[in-house]
Amino acid sequence: MNAAALKIDADAAYRAGLRALDTGDEIEVLPLLDAALDTAPDDARLWQVKALLHRSLEELAPSVVAFARAATLAPQDATIAHGHAHAALEAGLPAAPLFERALTLAKDRGPVVQGIAAALVVENGPSAAIDRLHAELRVNPDWLVGHWLLSRLRWTEGDRDGFAASIEAAVKRAPRSVVHWRQYIFILMHGGLHEQALAVIDRARAAAGPDTAFLFDEAACLTESWQLDAAERAFAALPRTSDMSVAIHAVRHLLRLQRPEEAAARAEPLMKRGDAHMIMPYLSIIWRLLGDPRFAWFEGDDRFVRAYDLRQKIDCWPKLAETLRALHVTAGQPLEQSVRGGTQTDGPLFSRIEPEICALRQTIAETVAEHVAQLPPPEVGHPLLAPRRDRRIRFTGAWSIRLQGAGYHTNHVHPGGWLSSALYLVVPPETADTARKAGWLTFGQPQVELGLDLPPVRMIQPKEGHLTLFPSTMWHGTTPFSEGERMTVAFDVGVPR
Numbered sequence: 001m002n003a004a005a006l007k008i009d010a011d012a013a014y015r016a017g018l019r020a021l022d023t024g025d026e027i028e029v030l031p032l033l034d035a036a037l038d039t040a041p042d043d044a045r046l047w048q049v050k051a052l053l054h055r056s057l058e059e060l061a062p063s064v065v066a067f068a069r070a071a072t073l074a075p076q077d078a079t080i081a082h083g084h085a086h087a088a089l090e091a092g093l094p095a096a097p098l099f100e101r102a103l104t105l106a107k108d109r110g111p112v113v114q115g116i117a118a119a120l121v122v123e124n125g126p127s128a129a130i131d132r133l134h135a136e137l138r139v140n141p142d143w144l145v146g147h148w149l150l151s152r153l154r155w156t157e158g159d160r161d162g163f164a165a166s167i168e169a170a171v172k173r174a175p176r177s178v179v180h181w182r183q184y185i186f187i188l189m190h191g192g193l194h195e196q197a198l199a200v201i202d203r204a205r206a207a208a209g210p211d212t213a214f215l216f217d218e219a220a221c222l223t224e225s226w227q228l229d230a231a232e233r234a235f236a237a238l239p240r241t242s243d244m245s246v247a248i249h250a251v252r253h254l255l256r257l258q259r260p261e262e263a264a265a266r267a268e269p270l271m272k273r274g275d276a277h278m279i280m281p282y283l284s285i286i287w288r289l290l291g292d293p294r295f296a297w298f299e300g301d302d303r304f305v306r307a308y309d310l311r312q313k314i315d316c317w318p319k320l321a322e323t324l325r326a327l328h329v330t331a332g333q334p335l336e337q338s339v340r341g342g343t344q345t346d347g348p349l350f351s352r353i354e355p356e357i358c359a360l361r362q363t364i365a366e367t368v369a370e371h372v373a374q375l376p377p378p379e380v381g382h383p384l385l386a387p388r389r390d391r392r393i394r395f396t397g398a399w400s401i402r403l404q405g406a407g408y409h410t411n412h413v414h415p416g417g418w419l420s421s422a423l424y425l426v427v428p429p430e431t432a433d434t435a436r437k438a439g440w441l442t443f444g445q446p447q448v449e450l451g452l453d454l455p456p457v458r459m460i461q462p463k464e465g466h467l468t469l470f471p472s473t474m475w476h477g478t479t480p481f482s483e484g485e486r487m488t489v490a491f492d493v494g495v496p497r
Helices: 003-023 026-039 044-056 060-073 078-091 096-103 109-123 126-139 144-156 165-173 178-190 194-208 212-224 228-236 244-256 260-270 280-290 294-299 317-327 355-373
Strands: 306-309 339-344 395-409 419-426 441-443 458-460 466-471 476-478 485-493
Touching: 003 026, 003 044, 026 044, 044 060, 044 078, 060 078, 078 096, 078 109, 096 109, 109 126, 109 144, 126 144, 126 165, 144 165, 144 178, 165 178, 165 194, 178 194, 178 212, 194 212, 212 228, 212 244, 228 244, 244 260, 244 280, 260 280, 280 294, 306 355, 317 355, 317 395, 317 419, 317 485, 355 395, 355 419, 355 466, 355 485
Parallel strands: none
Antiparallel strands: 306 466, 339 395, 395 476, 395 485, 419 466, 419 485, 441 458, 441 476
């Protein structure tokens, strides 16, 4: 075969690989990539796309190998260097030096420094990552994502007073920048500090002018802080918008006012939108309050929530628990998550290459497939019963939660997922008390912040080795327990394409 033919084959394989990342055909296209590499073994692009395909399949060991080969062949390629570092991080391998190398090539420093910080948290502890983010923000104080990352880490480490100090300094440096002020407001709102956010909104208007965005932020903060009369006026003054986040805050406000009919009128027209999964959890509350039969259609089928006993399928429980404990390196709960009195691992857990985690992922994928197979037939319009079902299980996130005495999860949903989960590795002894139900998983109870007197529609006792699967749009949380350890693995399965 002549050189021109080899180039055509390599080009075609490369393009096919890129398409497969969008279409989900990674498994089918990988043999084509391997065949092309047999004839063009020094084509860095082919190694790069092979690495990306394996990473998309959460096969990080071969992904790292392929990225390393691509980086050797194209040492000045910034994208390959960054991809190599990111794959190593997700695999649980030392990655900070690879990110530092990628930083020397990068035109956009932010995403690479974000990777450095994530690697430092695991390799050297949160304080090292905090120092690195501080250093970068001194050089680039307009890096808004960096302020979010730093505030998040400082919050996790227990700094409740100074966690937002960097964004405070940034707005003083750029007082007329609306985006800087909005990032400050965003950070405070994620910490539940709505009164403080309102004070910052007043400062933002004085410094940057009466931007419309501040009206939306103010209405949200007023209702979340239960200043309902002022919130009513603020929502009435808002310009018309199709923004889903505004609609959600308006619906939350109407639920606080015990006006579910008006909430339904605001939420139901959004059911056919592409982002309808964001509003559907609130429709479940509304329909339940109104006695609407659609509540049973949405959440009532017993097949939607099921528990599976995995104890006989996994023979490495003690080693798995030991591995996961070592990944809980932060001191406290994340800024924006539902955890209270515990810690959460960072990064996609199922991408790690420890044998016990790989075995766990495979068993869980098989169990999820079993769960999907027993669901009711596909139904247009239902967020769980999608007309299309993926040919394989795709995880969009996986993590571990470790709660200790008095720990719990606030009621929440996972709007970015399709199916969500709780796999119990360690449970406190008091969960066996079926009268008190301490530490139990609850379903159907909305956030306490909405002020609704709705009890759970279902509760599940946590048992070691048991996996519970449920729709991501379903409200869920846990009851507190007094002492001991509760460690879980949780994950989201992606919405079918």
